[in-house]
Amino acid sequence: MANIPQEEYIFKTTSACAGCSSSLCLRHILKAAGPDSVLVVPACCTSVIQGIYPNTAFNIPVYNVAFAAAAAVASGMSTALRAAGRKTNVICYAGDGGTVDIGIQALSGALERGTDFLYICYDNEAYSNTGMQRSGGTPLGAATTTTPGGKTEGKKDLDLIVEAHDPPYMATACSxxxxxxxxxxxxxxxxxxxxFIHILAPCPPGWRYPADKTVEMGKLAVRTGMWILYEREHGQLSISGPSKNAMRKPLPIEEYLEKQGRFKNIDQRSITVLQQQVERHMARIAREAEGIC
Amino acid sequence: MLTIATGNKAVADAVKDAVPAIVAAYPITPQTEIVEQIANYVASGQLASKYIPVESEHSAMAACIGASATGARAFTATSSHGLVYMCEMLHWAVGARLPIVMANANRALGPGWNIWAEHTDSLSMRDTGWLQVYVGSVQEAYDATLMAFRIAEHNDVLLPVMVNLDGFALTHITQSLETVDPGDFIPPMHLPHAIDTGRPAGYGTLTAPGDYYRFRWDIERSMRNAVSVIEETQDEFGKRFGRTYGMTEEYRCADAEVVVVAMGTLGKEVEIAVDILRGQGVKAGSMRLRWFRPFPDLDLAGKEVVVIDRDYSFGFGGIVAHAIASKYDVPIFSVIAGLGGQEVTYDDIAGFVRDRRPGDEYWFGVDA
Known part of the structure; x- marks a missing residue:
């Protein structure tokens, strides 16, 4: 941790839930970005945890915008800043709903136009801010308030969609x-x-696990292969350290699923489908990393 | 410079002369020529703006919001479905107090698909907090667009302005146009709340009931201020460039017994109808509404009023007629005419006045 700056851009007064991993991620993101940065935030948990006017727990300009609009607002902001000769980082910080569902058109447009910005999706796999409704990012078998019997469809593959735009850099990460x-x-x-960075951000109330298990849940996602850490720079994919290790001998996905209340009623068939998807995904990523694809 | 131009070209030329830092736009008939012309000005180096070819109108307004938030001048143009698609962001631009300027080519809404003139698109956005001006000629399209930047960016206003011109009836017709060298008519934009990484702040954060209404009241206060800013800007424009405008444009109103109120190109058509009626001994006048938001004070005391609405609020009535009825105790004959580009001639208008039935509503072309 020696290289990470001591400066804090998120104060301890946020209204995030106990064990919130997305605010933990944002803390590190802003340390990496530094003070010459603007955060563009669509409707999501981060719109709420900043605090209530006239107070804010974030010591950085935060531009809150409508749900579908983050990438397009960032597009205008970045273009205007660059035209004025300013290098200010423009960073979208959006949830999965605001990215894979309502915000995907604006994201696709901004990527296609070559907008100079960083889009970060923190994926807690549901509309958590409104109380855990199903999103396109919710995985197969997960119970949400709108899929009480478990989601019958799979998780939308956001990374494949982003990859199709061929951005110069994209990565996955985990809190x-x-x-x-x-x-x-x-x-x-x-x-x-x-x-573009896609972060898996475990959510204690949404995934129904104890708040002190947030780090463990993220580690299990990586160790089972449910989440693979990699980066793709100018088309070259490299698997990140923790996933390199995990992919040699991944844990069975049950070790990840059984610790979360949202998968309490998942059936064996869905577990098998998930396990097969994980294996296919790992194989595809491994092939690409070896240059065979 | 004296030239001839379409309404669309006039708007594009005004944008060229106002030099926004960014233009973010999406094509839609009958507005498309505006953004094509601007893209050409940018590509040929005649306009030093950045052109963002967004993937939708929602994103057009969102990109204008992002740019404007940094203190940069921003412009877009749209029409009809594009306007209502960006509705959410129209509200956002107002709440964020961003002086964006937009041209709207007034066009009917589908279905059925109809690309011709109607005002229901912009009038259905009347409660967003955008200033709205409706123009009646190519010259006025240019002049109003140029003035819109100065009005929007005035620190007593800081609200976005929508310049409305009738689809095809004005966007695609050719008239003479005199462009000007604006000089310092539009001062450099200074947005007091522009994003500043040296002064971190939360914009649009969660705002509780104890504070939210204060921001709403501030919008209304600025809307009220806008009346004098508009008048002062139009006066200054007249002094510098020789063309004068009011909140309304009145024609033979002073001694009129019956006044026709309309907006846009139909409002210009009324002036010819008034001459016809005067020739027939009817003491008619025309009061073309230019500004709909803020809504002007109208001098209608003692007059009968015929309102021509090129719009409709279903289950209620003509939007302009009811705006006037809610403010003035005058006898009103409400005419609904010109929807979806329906042909309305000055002879038809003269007929509305001759056959007026104060207190009634009349749908032109529908058997009564």
Whole structure:
């Protein structure tokens, strides 16, 4: 942790839930970004945890915007700042709903236009801010308030969609690995053009596990292969350390599923489907890393 | 410089002369020529703006918001479905107090698909807090667009301005146009709440009931201030460039017994109808509403009023007629005409006045 700056841009007065991993991630993201940064935040948990006017727990300009609008607002902001000769980092920090569902058109447009910005999706796999409704990011079998019997469809593959836009840099990260995240944010911000980081952000009330298990839940996601850490720089994929280790001998996904209340009623068939998806995904990523794809 | 131009070209030329830092836009008939012309000015180096070719109108307004928030001048143009698609962001621009300027080519809404003139698109956005001006000629489209930047960015206003011109009836017709060298008519934009990383702040954070209404009242206070800013800007424009405008444009109103109120190109058409009626001994006048928000004070005392609405609020009535009825105790004959580009001639208008039935509503073309 020696290289991570001591400066704090998020104070201890946020109204985040106990064990909130997305605010933990944001703490490290802003340390990597530094003070010459603007955060663009669509409707999501982060819109709420800043605090209530006239107070804010964030010591950085935060531009709150409508749900579908983050990437487009960032597009205008970045273009205007660059036109004025300013290098200020423009960073979208959006949840999965605001990214894979309502915000995907604006994200796709901003990526396609080559907008100079960093888009970060913190994925807690549901509309957590409104109380855990199903999103396109919710995995198969997970119970939410709108899929009380468990989701019958799979998780939308956001990374494949983003990859199709061929951004100069994209990466995955997980709240349980803050140094990995920190380095990826640093690298993303050093590259001109649209860059993208997709973070798995476990959510205690949404996933129904005790608040003190947030780090463990992230580690289990990586160790089972449910989440793979990698980065793709100018088309070159490299698997990040924790996933390299995990992919040699991944844990069975049951070790991840059984610790979360949202999977309490998942059936064996869904577990098998999930396990097969994990294996296919690991194989695809491994092939790409070896240059066979 | 004296030239001839379409309404769309006039708007694009005004934008060229106002030099926004960014233009973010999405094509839609009948506005498309505006953004094509601007893209050409940018590509040929005649306009030093950044052009952001967004993927939707919602994103057009969102990008204008992002740019404007940094203190940069921003412009977009849209029409009809594009306008209502960006509705959410229209509200956002107002709440964020951003002086964005937008041209709207007034067009009917589908279904059925209809690309011709109607005012229901912009009038259905009347409660967003945007200033709205409706123009009646190519020259006025240019002049109003130029003035819109100065009005929006005035620190007593800091609200966005929508310049409305009738689809096809004005966007695509050709008239003479005199462009000007604006000089310092539009001062450099200074946004007091521009994003400043040296002064971190939360914009649009959660605002509780104890504070929210204060921001709403501040919008209304600025809307009220806008009346004098508009008048002062129009006066200054007249002094510098020789063309004068009011909140309304009145024609033979002083001694009129019956006044026709309309907006846009139909409002210009009324002036010809008034001459016809005067020739027939009817003491008619025309009061073309230019500004709809803020809504002007109208001198209608003692007159009968015929309102022509090129719009409708279903289950209620003509939007302009009811705006006037709610403010003035005058006999009103409400005419609904010109919807979806329906042909309305000055002879038809003269007929509305001759056959007026104060207190009634009349749908032109529908058997009564």
């Amino acid at each position: 349980a690995y803050p140094i990995d995240l920190y380095k990826k944010v640093e690298k993303a911000l050093s590259i001109e053009g649209p860059t």
